[in-house]
Amino acid sequence: MKNMKKTVILLVLSLLLILVGSFSASQFNSSSGDVDVSRIYFDTPRGELSGLLYKPEGSDEQPRPTIIATHGYLNSGEMQDAQTIEMSKRGYVVLALDQYDHGHSTGTMEKPVPFFSFWPQAIYDAVQYMYDQDFVLKDESGNGIMAVSGHSMGGFSSTHAVMLDEMDFQETGIRKIFSSLTMGSDYQWLRSLEYTDEIINNSYGPRTSGKIAGIYDEFFFDADAAAAGAPVVKKNYIGTAEGQGFLGNPENPAAGTIYEVNGGKRVIYQPNETHPWNHFSKTSTEYAIDFYDMTFADYSNIVTVDADGQTWMYKEWFSFLALIGFFMLFIPVVSLLSKLPFLKNVYSGRPDLLPEAKTNGSKLAGLFLIVIGLLFPALFFSALYSGDLYGMRLLRQVSMVFITISAIALIFSMVKKSERTITVVSSIMLVLSVVQYVILRNQDTLIATTEFFGAPTVNPVLYWALNVAIVTLMIMVGYHYIAKKPEGATIKSYGIKVSIKTVLAAFVTAIAAVAIGFGILYLADALFKVDFRLWTLAVKTFEDQHLVALLKYAPLFFIYYFIVGLSVNMNTAGVKYDGFKGYFVSIVHFIGGLVLYLGYQYGLLFTTGTAGYTGESLSSIIVIGLVPVLLVAAIFNRYFYRKTGNVYVGAILNTVLMTLITLANTALYTIF
Template sequence: MKQHTAIGGAGLGLIISLVLCLLCGLMSNLAQTDAGHVTKETLSIESPSGHRLSMDMLQPKSATPSHPAPAIVFAHGGNTNKEKSDDFQIEWARRGFVVVSFDLYGHGESEVLNNQEWLVNGRGLYDTVEYLTTIPFVDTNRIAVSGHSRGGNTVHESILIDNKRTKPLIKAVLYVSRDPVYKDNETAAFGYVPGKTNVVEAAKKNDNGKYFNYYKGRTVGVLAGKYDDYSFKEKDSKTGRIKPNPQYLKSNNARSFLNFGKTPTPQTPNGISGRWYTRQISGRKASHVIYMENGTHGTVLFLSQPCTDAVQFMVRAFNIRTDLADTDHIYPVKMIGGLLGLIGLFLFMVYGTLCMVRLNPFQEAGSDTPALMRQADTKHGGSAWLRGCLVASTVFSVASSLALFGFRVDKHIGTYFRQGMPLFYGIWGCLNAVFMIFLTLLWYRMFANKNGATPQSFDITIKGRRLRQTITLSLTVSLMAILLIFACKYFFNSDYRFWYWAARPFTADKIPEMLKLFPFFLLAYGAMSVFTNCLNYNTSFGKSNWGNITLLACFNLLPALLIALAGYGYFFTTGVNGLFGNNTQIADWMLTPLVPLAVMPLVSRAIYRHTRNPYLGGIITAVIVTVMTCINSQISFPA
């Protein structure tokens, strides 16, 4: 009777997970198409520079060959992909713009190039602009570009190319979390590709540079986060210290930009957020504007006010007539749908496993009896040992992450490992796992073994047929979860994503990178599952199952959370992102692993409770984390 109940509960959970995945697709499609008023198409083209370029195009029904519409090309930031900023894209398309977002070279489904060649043609941005001039429903006299973070760099480089044209193509520019170009010497290395770009003349400029108007007669806007981790920083000439980010509008850089490249003096007034500064340049009315946003480098992409300002900028820049208010947003529907989809995917990992483990080919991977919480302190000192191991693991994890940043593992691009960000997370998890295993062996030798404990009593031992079925079942469930991701793209042209976290389809060139990094994540999440379930499923960490796993999950994410809180806490207090010296990305990079570190212990525990097999959850979570990490990161290799 208990077995039938377990099967019934798993079946219901599986149905709920699939319903959530379906809701994600429906809600995402509703928002992306504005309930049928916009068409979304994913394209893969050979770009004007001769490389494969992947892009999403949102075409309003009002954009036709007889009534061509203005167009916006959006460039995403580093180590992400074209869908990350789709709130801006959705809202622009609803107001009549043709919107194209593309994967930078080496990202998403675009071609992987070496670490110099990928800079060609604005890393794909200017290739996309040139491609738009061939589209009959695009007004080629009204093309804007926008970019977030590294995407802002692609804007820099594309303007350099566009300025050389007799008739420039780009009429308006919106930077998101990226400084505009202030001084002439900044252009020296833009888009530099050996043998293709002549930068000699630019390199001869004064080393200190002179303020100038890089944008000529274009309309240019900036969405500047008050607590941007990377951008909007300026040294005080008197003290040599970085000025606080919230004072950006008082900086020389901002005042020069708002005055079209004029060198600021003490009499130059400070900038005003949201105010449009205009001037006639070469017979054309040009405008510059800075919007100060209450956000960080990454969160500016997801908050309502920056989206409102992005809408206002483009509507005003091209004098678009629309019945929609700037604050009229539908993109939260997609954000909620994406969150439901991620929850559905995680639930599928659990309930798909619990359903399939009851099938004949996989039965030996499970257990006829569920795991029971062990009583703590049946032997004096047991709780102290376990809690001490958790504290030691936390301290080591914080120290190891900072050490890896110091060794610049996150920046590594080699001939074998070609993704710096996943390599950093993989090695970090691996180091923590090795330290955890060391502590466990120490605990077992110094305490558990002396008190009669055996590996069998902790469900650690596994071999033979059970091991083979465990591996087969884990890979089967993982493959089915990946198929769900591809199904969402196929049927709804969407994916499962919320803020920093996304599960999306991938091309074949990602698979070798996943296979290289999978052993790191397998050791990390396999050890995490054993540590969480076999060793710590006891009343030392809560007398109920939920209390126990909640506390353990909190400890699992604690190192990343402590670093993020410390970095941002210092930043929010002082206005300067300087807690970790010149490495301003550390706090931001510690936000990305928070969800997998918090969620995967819950997934592995739910599987372990019903199967008494810690390796099922460990392998499945390792596969999915590897996929989610690698598909959202750039691939490159040395020239």
């Protein structure tokens, strides 16, 4: 009865955090109700686009200057919250757009090279739709009073939209785009479409155009560094030929200074920020506000100009509060579900705690497992994610050494009829080494974006996770037979050996818990038009294609969550780790190495101007997103093992929940 009371209190507290967080976030998101926020869908020649439309009160009667803002490769329209909230509360109509095959948008075009399918036309297709809406302001000549803005690939889409609009202007005499502001994007990918800098710069015409170019941007703003394969260095875009060409090649150009070019105005801002930092920055948001104040100064009778103060961050903090409530919710929900007749089989009895290691060898083996669990995921992340030549070669060589040693040990044990343990361990090691070698040899094939596995940024994460799982399993096998088994440990001690009923109950419980959690998310979305998020970590609504993708990816991610979770259970099965230390070890296993990776990468970048891994731009940003996801997974893994006595609830819950969160927040190509 006492435990039930605690469960109910935690359930109420979780729901209260979600309610308070979502309601408060919606108040800042909608400027206390002065802005109507709704999700819209519209058909285009290339598929269906979706976005959150922010319409200030009175915009149906008095058309407004309009901004279309969009995201980069890894995100969705909600990542533009800062300028979306700030500009809509100042009276602008704003569309926070999901690009094709991101968020709620779907691209039905052919995709011979998927990367070049989602961004080149996304913004301009949205411009066509928005231009036809009565609430979008046009001048007396029919020109649209509309700005386009985007971060990263969204910035390339915005610049390309300006170019397409200028081409159409030559035929129609109408410019639908009045202004453009890009963040975290230069001309790199536009050159891949065979445009020259001169063509791009001339396409701006008389428009007011700006660029926010972070000094520590991991990708862009230094063409020489990018060409050398080492883009993660300190930048000075305004000192490059490209940046100066954008500004019209003035003498001694300065960041933040407005330059007159071809009858228009151009400016480059250079905050001390990284690529993803632009999303969560008062500095960059202030630059955006100043830019739009300048751009739309002639329309100060319709929109608010020169207003100080920012409130978007309050929406973010309250959304974070709801996010905390969302993750907390799974603890009481699983507990209550397990009270049901069949689902009570989820409990298998908590294994007896093992005594502390008695020998120095056992202690050393345990320490070795922790150290490898900490370092391997980080040391080889760049190799496994990005295909670093030297790292992959080293991994293959080590794999071949293990194959050789395991084969020799197996043959020796069979010829000499050694004790069964040697035969078992060498056999398992041989099989795992061969499997890993095959996986390592076929990296390009296994991480390729295909019709079946259509999430290009998830595929290499999955590849990394499977390799981490294999190495972890190899260490676990050796650790069990060398150190744990002599102390009396069995597979039951780690929460593996349970009945079929327990496994089925764990599966149903985890699926039901995720369904309940996302059901509450959808309710919050319907009532308040917000999701649960902080910066790059977001739990958001999804489309049917994300559920289909979940069925494809989840079984493979389960291998990772199951084995790493098992590793944590093995290393915390002793009395020493019964309390807080057990959770600490679990967190270290899951994210310790990745945190060290980020510290090394960005510590050097900020202090010396050169990152630890200068060629790792995308992979470093992926790690930033992985850390909070795996932090929650580490806590769930430890908690549900202690609660149920087995690894299955935590592993299945982490698999379904974290995989769905990941897929809903990145590119997912569904039609080829």
